[in-house]
Amino acid sequence: MSQDALAYEEALRIVLGASAKPDAEDCPVSACLGRVLVAPVTSAVDLPPFDNSAMDGFALRGDSVVPAGTELLVEGEQAAGDGMAQAGNGAWEIMTGARIPDGLDRVIAVEQTERLAASRVRLLAEVSPGQNVRTAGSDVARGQNVLDAGTVLEPRHVMLLAALGVAKVSVAARPRVAVISTGRELVDDPERALEPGQIRNSNGPYLAAGLPLAGAEVVHVETVGDNADAFGSAMRRAMQAGANIVVTSGAVSMGRYDFVPQALESLGAQTLFHRVAIRPGKPLLFGRLPGGVLLFGLPGNPIAVAVGLRFFVEPALRVMLGLAQEKPRRVPLSKPYSKKPRLRFHLKSRLNMDGQGRLAVEVLEGQESYRIRPLADANAWAVVPADVDDLPAGALVEVYGSGHLEFSLPSESGL
Numbered sequence: 001m002s003q004d005a006l007a008y009e010e011a012l013r014i015v016l017g018a019s020a021k022p023d024a025e026d027c028p029v030s031a032c033l034g035r036v037l038v039a040p041v042t043s044a045v046d047l048p049p050f051d052n053s054a055m056d057g058f059a060l061r062g063d064s065v066v067p068a069g070t071e072l073l074v075e076g077e078q079a080a081g082d083g084m085a086q087a088g089n090g091a092w093e094i095m096t097g098a099r100i101p102d103g104l105d106r107v108i109a110v111e112q113t114e115r116l117a118a119s120r121v122r123l124l125a126e127v128s129p130g131q132n133v134r135t136a137g138s139d140v141a142r143g144q145n146v147l148d149a150g151t152v153l154e155p156r157h158v159m160l161l162a163a164l165g166v167a168k169v170s171v172a173a174r175p176r177v178a179v180i181s182t183g184r185e186l187v188d189d190p191e192r193a194l195e196p197g198q199i200r201n202s203n204g205p206y207l208a209a210g211l212p213l214a215g216a217e218v219v220h221v222e223t224v225g226d227n228a229d230a231f232g233s234a235m236r237r238a239m240q241a242g243a244n245i246v247v248t249s250g251a252v253s254m255g256r257y258d259f260v261p262q263a264l265e266s267l268g269a270q271t272l273f274h275r276v277a278i279r280p281g282k283p284l285l286f287g288r289l290p291g292g293v294l295l296f297g298l299p300g301n302p303i304a305v306a307v308g309l310r311f312f313v314e315p316a317l318r319v320m321l322g323l324a325q326e327k328p329r330r331v332p333l334s335k336p337y338s339k340k341p342r343l344r345f346h347l348k349s350r351l352n353m354d355g356q357g358r359l360a361v362e363v364l365e366g367q368e369s370y371r372i373r374p375l376a377d378a379n380a381w382a383v384v385p386a387d388v389d390d391l392p393a394g395a396l397v398e399v400y401g402s403g404h405l406e407f408s409l410p411s412e413s414g415l
């Protein structure tokens with residue numbers, strides 16, 4: 001480890017400290033999937049809005065239990081959608097979801113009755129007060145807090161908000177991110193044949209695909225050669241597009257063409273750190289541009305880019321979205337794992353389930369930072385801290401999902 005590589009925890013502290021709190025904006029519920037609430041939602045109504053029947057059957061009344069064998073006059077019929085009705089002492093034929101006629105307090109299912117004549121019914125079972133009645137406000141009471149700030153909205157929340165008649169919610173504005181790939185070896189057009197020495201740009205498309213899933217809006221995407229002037233112009237276009245964050249890939253290491261650190265200085269940027277004690281992605285650079293725009297200079301190797309997004313950019317996005325920092329799951333290793341000490345490793349991994357449904361994490365073969373095939377097989381990141389070297393099979397390791405907003409794995413609270 002070179003002397004000046006920062007511990008990950010310290011680097012993360014700097015990133016979180018530099019990240020601004022969210023701006024709020026209104027969002028229609030019909031378009032709010034994946035957005036993050038910045039204020040709690042309180043219900044203005046009762047749910048259900050009125051007492052209604054849980055069964056197709058007959059609604060009736062009584063002082064206490066009405067015994068089996070009782071015969072009643074059928075006074076009327078009430079279907080879902082029918083309005084107010086005033087009942088007498090008899091029974092009302094009623095459908096599931098229909099408003100209980102005023103004066104009645106219980107429902108017997110139709111299969112527990114015998115129709116004696118068009119307007120007469122006999123009960124084949126006793127009926128207790130409140131039986132088969134879904135009372136107003138029993139699911140949500142008016143004034144109740146139903147969703148907390150920091151909720152990432154999923155279809156289950158949309159169901160609730162729609163049922164409550166909520167038209168729009170206050171959510172965190174999406175952080176605006178620009179992506180700049182550097183390297184004169186890069187080819188963007190998949191139709192173009194590669195010249196000797198050229199490779200296809202995969203980091204740019206990876207970031208442009210991953211950032212929206214992480215809650216950001218991608219406002220600018222560009223590729224530049226190894227040229228500080230072209231890079232400076234791309235940075236200016238990124239700012240003009242309104243970026244709050246610029247994510248670059250490449251040109252932050254020790255090579256002759258690794259111009260990003262100097263180019264940033266000449267743009268008036270403040271470098272907050274350069275080099276972190278991690279693998280992959282050690283030469284990662286983080287800075288702040290004039291105007292407060294954050295700059296993540298990710299090392300060019302593709303897995304360094306993936307780690308930079310997952311463990312540096314996403315934590316910053318969480319602050320900007322009003323989300324608490326993630327806590328990893330702790331999962332047993334399926335095989336022993338050894339690494340060299342003093343660097344924190346972020347490992348392409350797979351969470352697997354055995355026949356009994358128990359989870360174990362497998363560190364995949366091919367951890368080198370140029371190897372992208374194993375990333376396509378990975379569904380998680382296993383993290384081994386700097387001060388650990390040998391881990392036996394069964395040792396618990398920290399595991400993070402592929403992206404911070406994926407909701408396929410159980411969270412800490414088990415929800």
Ligand SMILES: Nc1nc2c(c(=O)[nH]1)N[C@H]1C(S)=C(S)[C@@H](COP(=O)(O)OP(=O)(O)OC[C@H]3O[C@@H](n4cnc5c(N)ncnc54)[C@H](O)[C@@H]3O)O[C@H]1N2
Binds near residue numbers: 181203252
């Ligand atoms: N003498 C040293 N050399 C290197 C060191 C070091 O400490 N001393 N660190 C190595 C590590 S670790 C990394 S990571 C890389 C980071 O280098 P750069 O950020 O300067 O990145 P480049 O040199 O521009 O590219 C590295 C590698 O990645 C490929 N690349 C770049 N951009 C893309 C892209 N958009 N899509 C796909 N692949 C990309 C590029 O062709 C290179 O192969 O430095 C090591 N060297």
Ligand code: MOO
Binds near residue numbers: 279299301303304369
């Ligand atoms: O940090 Mo580099 O990504 O190890 O190859």
